Structures are given as structure tokens and as C-alpha cells.
Amino acid sequence: MPHTVYEKMKENDPEIPKSKILEALESQDLSIEFDDALENEMVLNMGPQHPATHGVLRLLVSLDGETIKKVVPDLGYLHRGYEKLAENMSYHEFIPHTDRLDYLQPVANNVAYTLAVEKLLNLEIPERAKYIRTISAELGRIQSHLIAYGTTVMDTGGLTPFLWGMREREKILDIYDTYIGVRFTTSYTRIGGVAQDMPDESFAAIRKFIDEFPGYLKEMRDIIERNRVFVDRLEGIGYMSKEDIINYGINGPILRAAGVDSDLRKDNPYLIYDKLDFDVPTTTESDCLARFWIRFQEMYESVKIIRQCIDNMPSGPVNALEPKKVLPKKERVYTKMEELIHDFMLINFGQNPPVGESYGAVESSKGELGFYIKSDGSGHPFRMKIRSPSFCNIQGLPVMLKNAFISDSVVIIGGLDPVMGEADK
Amino acid sequence: MKEERVNLIKEKLASFGIEYYDVNGTTGIVTTPEKIVDVCSLLKSDADISFEQCRDAVGIDNFKKENRFEVIYNLYSLKFKDRLFVKVILDTKKPETPSLTGIWAGVNWYEREAYDMFGIIFANHPDLRRIYMPEEFEHYPLRKDFPLMGIPGSIPLPKK
Numbered sequence: 001m002p003h004t005v006y007e008k009m010k011e012n013d014p015e016i017p018k019s020k021i022l023e024a025l026e027s028q029d030l031s032i033e034f035d036d037a038l039e040n041e042m043v044l045n046m047g048p049q050h051p052a053t054h055g056v057l058r059l060l061v062s063l064d065g066e067t068i069k070k071v072v073p074d075l076g077y078l079h080r081g082y083e084k085l086a087e088n089m090s091y092h093e094f095i096p097h098t099d100r101l102d103y104l105q106p107v108a109n110n111v112a113y114t115l116a117v118e119k120l121l122n123l124e125i126p127e128r129a130k131y132i133r134t135i136s137a138e139l140g141r142i143q144s145h146l147i148a149y150g151t152t153v154m155d156t157g158g159l160t161p162f163l164w165g166m167r168e169r170e171k172i173l174d175i176y177d178t179y180i181g182v183r184f185t186t187s188y189t190r191i192g193g194v195a196q197d198m199p200d201e202s203f204a205a206i207r208k209f210i211d212e213f214p215g216y217l218k219e220m221r222d223i224i225e226r227n228r229v230f231v232d233r234l235e236g237i238g239y240m241s242k243e244d245i246i247n248y249g250i251n252g253p254i255l256r257a258a259g260v261d262s263d264l265r266k267d268n269p270y271l272i273y274d275k276l277d278f279d280v281p282t283t284t285e286s287d288c289l290a291r292f293w294i295r296f297q298e299m300y301e302s303v304k305i306i307r308q309c310i311d312n313m314p315s316g317p318v319n320a321l322e323p324k325k326v327l328p329k330k331e332r333v334y335t336k337m338e339e340l341i342h343d344f345m346l347i348n349f350g351q352n353p354p355v356g357e358s359y360g361a362v363e364s365s366k367g368e369l370g371f372y373i374k375s376d377g378s379g380h381p382f383r384m385k386i387r388s389p390s391f392c393n394i395q396g397l398p399v400m401l402k403n404a405f406i407s408d409s410v411v412i413i414g415g416l417d418p419v420m421g422e423a424d425k
Numbered sequence: 426m427k428e429e430r431v432n433l434i435k436e437k438l439a440s441f442g443i444e445y446y447d448v449n450g451t452t453g454i455v456t457t458p459e460k461i462v463d464v465c466s467l468l469k470s471d472a473d474i475s476f477e478q479c480r481d482a483v484g485i486d487n488f489k490k491e492n493r494f495e496v497i498y499n500l501y502s503l504k505f506k507d508r509l510f511v512k513v514i515l516d517t518k519k520p521e522t523p524s525l526t527g528i529w530a531g532v533n534w535y536e537r538e539a540y541d542m543f544g545i546i547f548a549n550h551p552d553l554r555r556i557y558m559p560e561e562f563e564h565y566p567l568r569k570d571f572p573l574m575g576i577p578g579s580i581p582l583p584k585k
Contacts, residue, residue, distance in 0.1 A: 020560050024552060076557035083542075084566060088573050119449055246503065249478050249531030260503055267506035358449035359499070359510070372483045372497070385483040387499065392480065395534045424557065 025060055025072050041069060044406075048077045052155060052410040055420030057394070059401075059409070066405050071398045075391075078424035086384040090350030091117050091191060092327065094384075099185040101388065102422040104147050107176065108140030108364055110189040115270060116360025116371035117191050120353045121325055127272075129193040129318045134271045135206065135309045136188060137362070138302040142213075143172045144365035145295045145302075148417040152292055153224055155414040156233040164220055171209055178202040191351065192326030193319030207310060210303050217299060234289040238400045238412035242286060248396045252367025252389050253298065254416065257291040259284035264363040278304050288415035295417070298365075325351045350379025366390055366417060390416075390423040426452055426507040434474055434509070438464060446512065453497070453510035458522040461513045465528050468500060468509070476500035476509060479525065482535035484543040488569040493517035494545055498525065498532070515545060524550035542567035 010016055025043065047058035056077035062070040082101070086094050098113040099106035111133045118125060125133075150165030173183040179202040180188045180195070188195055224230045240250075242258040255262055263280040265273040281297035283290045320326050327346055328339040355377045361370030367389025376382040393416050400412050431452050435445070441464055444455040456464050468476045481499035494515040501508050513522050524547035525532045536547045537556040544565040547553055555562065564571055564579055 020554050024554070076555075076559075079557040081566065084571075084573060244530075246477050247530045249480050249529060251478070251480070262503050262506075268508075356447070356449065357453075359451060359508075368480060368501075370481065370499070372481070372499070374485060383483075383485050385481070387481040391534070392531065395531055 021060060021072060021074060025062060025070065040064075046409070048074075053413055054151065054418055056424075057413070057418060057420055059397075061401075061406065061409070063406060066407070068401050068404050068406060068409065071401045073394055073397055075394070075420075075424055078420045080425065082425045083384055083386060086381055088380065090347075090379045091353075091381065092346070092350065095189065096185070096187045099187055100421055101386065101425070102144070102364065102366070102369070102390070102419045103185075104419055105140035105144040105365055106184065106186045107136040107180075107188055108144070108362075109369065110186060111137045111140075111271075112360070112362040112364060112369045113371060114189040114191055115362060116358070116373060117351075117353075119360040120356075120358035120373050120375060121191070121351055122354075123192055123320055123322060123325055125193055125320050126317050127314045128197075128316045129320075130271050131309050131313050132194055132198050132318065133189065134273070134276075135198075135306050137271070138305045138309075139172050139175065139206075141302050141365045142299050143169055144417075145299050146172075148295050148365075148414075149220065149292070152234075152288075152411065152414045153230065155410045156230050158224070158227075158230065161220055161223060164216070164223075168213065168216055175202060175205045175209060178205055190319065190327055192322060193317075197318045203310060203313070206306065210306050210310075213303055214300065217296075221296065231289065233408075233411055234287070234292060234415075236287050236289075237404065237408050238288040238291075238415050239286055240396055240400050242284075244399055245286070245396065248392075248399070250367070250393050250396050252363070252365075252393065253291055253294045254393060254396070255367075256280065256282045257294045258286040264361060264368060268361075270360075270362060272309070273305075276305050276308050288411050291415045291417075295365075352377055352379060361387065364389060366419070366422075367393060369422075386425055388422040388425060390418040390420070391425075394418050394423055426509070430505060430507065434468075437467065437471060437474060448510050451508050451510065453512055455512045455514065458513055458515065461511070462523050462525065462528070465498070465511060465525055468511070469528055474502075475504045476502045478503060479529035479532050479535070482532060482539055484539035484545055484567070486543055486568050489517075491517060494520040494543060496522060496539055496545060519546075520544065521546040521548055523548045524553075526550060541565075544568070 042063045044061045044063055046061055047053040048056040058074040060072045061068055082097055095110060098109040101109050146165040146169045150162035153161040176186060177183050179198045180186045245255055245258045251262060259282055261280055261282050266280055278301045281294055283294060323342045328343055332339040333343045353375045355375060357374045359370060359372045361368050369389055370387035372385040373381050374383040401409055404412060441460050446453045446455055468474050478501045479498055480501050483497040485495045487493055492514045496513050498511040500511060515522055524536055534556060536550055539545045540547060540553055541555040541557055542565060564576060
């Protein structure tokens, strides 16, 4: 009598090797019998190509009826080896690759990476560049949270809010078009500043956007706030205790939804966040609905931040005056000898940071996005470790999914808001 | 991290005989596989130090004869809002260190990643298997002796 899935498969095909994932799944005395389908547990493969897993996340689910007994997440379907690639390119060359980490908010990743490298180089950037970067990062946060908003509602069966979210997101992409020149994979920041200054028309476009956006947010809120179907699908689902969340190293909106006031923008301020007035929304329910509203409130805070930046925007250069570390303007490279030499040296040999280790982290829309860089004094990083929030947050999935219904797994994954480009690196 | 916090940690860890290093302004401590579990349990459980979260584990291959590998744990205190790095230096031939999953549950996947990429063995780890690469993959891709282009044939193609 075959007891496990593996034994059953072995009967049909004696050559078959035993998968280690299956071994892990069966490690907790989960013997599965096949004599009566209704009384026994079933192993279900969810993903990697599944519309509800928000990318290429694969879950092996062990089910008792409709209840989930155990989950083993399986990653690596989008693993591109960025840490290895980074060791073989100069610090500048890696900036376009950061776009592909968290592809819902490319600009915020550019900002995070360049901040980490500037910390390693001990480079201070001009005030105006700091403001422009703050605006970009906050627009990125809104951009990412709008997707989280739309997909969460879509997971519960409503399509309209998703289209509304995409409509607003499209406006942000149009704003990027006015000052970056591209809409999506931006690669906007440079080490020591930004690629180009923000023109006046962008200010007008951003001001128009932040004036109108809170009104649209209210609309988005009204359509679902007291919607029976939506609230019943999310309330009390995916609960994880505060102690567990802390113990698993989860941070970002999920940690704040469990009642811990932790935000790197407040705790270890970078850029100009110490000069700005904004709140860190927290709540204590720690379920999917709480996570959803935390993200929603953060969009209001981002609008507040952008408004303050626009109002207090200083004038001046957008790149630091450090010829040995910062790339010169292209038109000067073509006409000036000194700039040509510096450009040649920076492109061919890169910046040579001091020997040592450095860690730079920012609060991205999903949690702490950090870069641990070890330098041996050459133009390439000796080792660069990306601390990606999605990877660490997915680790809590087995705890949240335990004893949930299989239909709720969709909203629980949506509540984590993982981006697999970042989780798989 | 504030000066008095650093001094407090130095005082509490004095009996372990630990070295300190600098991560561009943040304090780091250097320890050995024998002491790491005791040091980290103290860092977490002591109410005056209180590093409740471990947010990352960084594996590094230094590519030298002695003490080739190291693992750096990235600890964060939610109470005091600061950060500490704990570096453990490992042997070249047998890179092995006790797992910290008993102290912070979240270390599980970070250690799996370090195992996958560098072949560092974490003793007593509950589920030490590869996380990104396929199960049957035999090499450790982030080691310095692994070529950037990969090793031809290391991932077998399906039979014709």
C-alpha cells in the first residue's frame, strides 16, 4: 500500500529521484493515503505561473480539505545572479540593474543604491539633488502602493479599483517622462547626484498631480471602505502575532501593521527626511486589512512629503563637485581636456573607494532595502549583498498561511505585496 | 549608534574577548564559531542591548589561504533604533558555524542563501538546502573561483 505521493510515483516509475522539496514537505509525519480522497491530505503545487502569486513564486501546499496544513515556498525562478554580476562591473554600471530589482518602483531603487555607494565613497551630494531624489523616491512609493492597492482588491474580485490605481500610476510615469526622459526603467540617479536637473514643467506636473491625487484617493477609499465583500475577505485573515513578525525579521508596512513604529526614514534619517514633517501610520490588528490600510495611509504621507519638497526646493547644482568621483557632463567631455581625462578614468577604472565595508539602507515601499558593500580599493565592489525586503517578508508566509483556507492564500500573498524580481535577485 | 550604547555592549561582552571593527560608522563585532551562539543570545535577550531582529546574513568569500569565509549578521534593535553587525570568521577547508535559527527564526532563509551561494555549513540548521539554485546543482556560484559565465554542463539539459 503506497503511503506517500513519492511512493505512489515510484510505483509508476522506479527511476524517479526523490525531490528534496518533497522530503521537506513530508518531514512532519504527513503521510498521505489515496484510498479515500475526502478524508486525506493532498499536496498541491501553486505556481510558479499562477496569477495570484504576483510573479514567479511557487508554493507547495499540503491541504486537508480546504485548510492549509503546511506550506513550503520555493524561490529562484527569477534568479539572475545580480550579486555576482555586480562584482564584475563598476559602481556606475550597476545602476541600470537596480531598476530590475523591485520593478514596481525603479527610481526608489536607484536612489537606494546610489546612497549606499555614496556612503562608501564618503561623498556629500548637493542639497537640490537630495530634494529631487526625495521626490523621486516618494513618487516611487506611491507608484508601488497603487499596484498593491489595485491587486489586493482585484484578488478579492473587484476590477474597477485596479483600473483606477493604474490610471493614477500612469500619471506618475508621465511625470517621470518629463524629467527623466523614460517612463519605466529609469536609471535616473548617478553617483554624486542625478542624471539631469528637473525642469519647471515637471514641477508644474508634480504640483498638479499632488493637488488632484488626494481627491482620487478618497474615491478609491470610498468604493471599498464599507464594501461587505472586500472587508469580509480581508478582515482577520493572514494574522501573524507581533512577536512572530519581529522574530522572523519582517519589516516595512507589515511590521507597522502589527503595532511597531519602525521606519528608517524617521529612525535613521537619510536624504532630507529629518527636515520633513510626516507621520508613520501604525495599527495593531496585524491582518491583511490592516496591512492594506497602512499602505493606503502611507500614500497620503508621501503626498505630504512631496508637497514640502516642492515648496522648499533650493536652487543650485545637482551633481557634487568631485571630479574624481562624479561623472562630468557629456558636453564638457567633448570640449574640455580635464573632463575628458576624468571621464576616461571613471568609465575604465571606476571610483576607487577606500578599503573597507559599508552598509546603506533606505525604507523602500516594502521594507528595508539595503546594500552591504565590501570594497578592496578597486573600481569594482569586492562583494555586494542586496538585502531585499520581499525576500525576507516572504519568509513569514508559512506562518500566515497555516490553517487558512486555500482561497485566502491569494489575499495573504497579496497582503505581503512581494515582488519576485527583488526576492530572487 | 550612540557612544554609550557601544560602551555598554563592550562592557557586557567583555568576558568573551571580542574584537571590534567599523562598518563605515556603524559598530561591528568579530567573533568565532565557538562563541557566536552565546554572544548572539546575550545580544538578543539582554534588555539593555535588545537586538530583537536579525535582518540579514551576508556571506563573504575573501579568497585567501587562511580564514577564507566569513558571515556577517545584520542586527537591528527596534527599541533603540540602531544597528550592529556580527561577523564570524570561518575556516577555509571546512567552513562551518552553528546556526542561529534558535535565536532568530528569520535567520533560516538568510543562512540557506549563504549555504547556496558559498557552501557555508550551518550546523543544527533545521532545513539546510539550496534556496535559489536547483537542487542538483553542485557548485557554489558566489565563490570567487566560480567563473562569471558559469560552468558548461553544470545544469544538465533535458534528454532528447
